[in-house]
Amino acid sequence: MPKRRGNTHLKALSLEQVIEAFLFSLRAENYAPKTLKYYRSNLARFLRFAKIKGLAGDVHLLDRWAIRDFLSGLKDGLWSGPYNRRPPSAITVHHYFRTLRAFFNWCVREGVLEESPLEGIVVKSPPPKVVEPYSNEDIRRLLAVCEMDIRQGAHLLGARNRAMVLVLLDTGLRLKEIASLRLEDVDLERGLVKVQGKGGKERIVRLGATARSALLAYLLHRGKREHPYIWVSEEGRPLAPEGVAQAVRRLKERAGVKGPGRVHRFRHTFALEFLRRARDPFLLQILLGHSTLEMTRRYTAALGLEDALKAHEMASPADRLLGRGQKG
Missing domain, CATH: 1.10.150 (DNA polymerase; domain 1)
Incomplete structure (x- = not known):
């Protein structure tokens, strides 16, 4: 006791x-x-x-x-x-x-107890789930639905969803982070976005030219509103985190994109794409707003697995023995 x-x-x-x-x-x-x-x-x-x-x-x-x-x-x-x-x-x-x-x-x-009753008790951490990003084809299909909406006259909906997809893809923002973005947080000229992260921690992320252009096009359709929030419904009301999640869910359904995850899956996609190019988990940690490298290591492990699977395509013992998968 x-x-x-x-x-x-x-x-x-x-x-x-x-x-x-x-x-x-x-x-x-x-x-x-x-x-x-x-x-x-x-x-x-x-x-x-x-x-x-x-x-x-x-x-x-x-x-x-x-x-x-x-x-x-x-x-x-x-x-x-x-x-x-x-x-x-x-x-x-x-x-x-x-x-x-x-x-x-x-x-x-605080002096309430002399010792913790958890001393000597160990509960093993469950193995992390495999990180599953959106594929390039998934992204193309999502954007194709957005373009179709724009062509059919749903300009606000199509432009908003296109901008949302590209901003998520380019920044890896969490659901609450993207939903809480205000006009004053975005510097389109320099492509910088101020983000309010977990625990009230602020950080700066960058938008590339493609995402910046899509966001500007959407803001022209959004027009002036009585509130400062960037993402709005077709009725002009600000989208809460649940509204952003629902928008992504509907877009996935219409595009026929399968697999788990909605908004957070873009975060996985951004992280893996960044590591493929930059190969620097410390920089990724800064951009994702992780307080430690523990979470970032999930992405380095996932990238290592991906590299190993690609290498196996060239080194499959069974294929090499029986000649399958080879031309001629």
């Missing part, structure tokens, strides 16, 4: 009290609202577990066996409330583990 720090005669702190103090601390440290929501949601499920087990009244009752019980139950779809009994994925279970680790480490730093 985790040891109580300081005066052992102090009133016990309930898990709910400590969770609220933890979230208050994160707000004071200016964590992003999405991050706060993520922690609150995960800890709410942990609190539900603790109440079921009779451990919620005192945070010191939560030992490593309780943590193991919680994580094991997660894999069976427990502690989720009456409306969601579907077992979470291995990635989701690992996210809960990381949430608990951050929470209990905070408890130790």
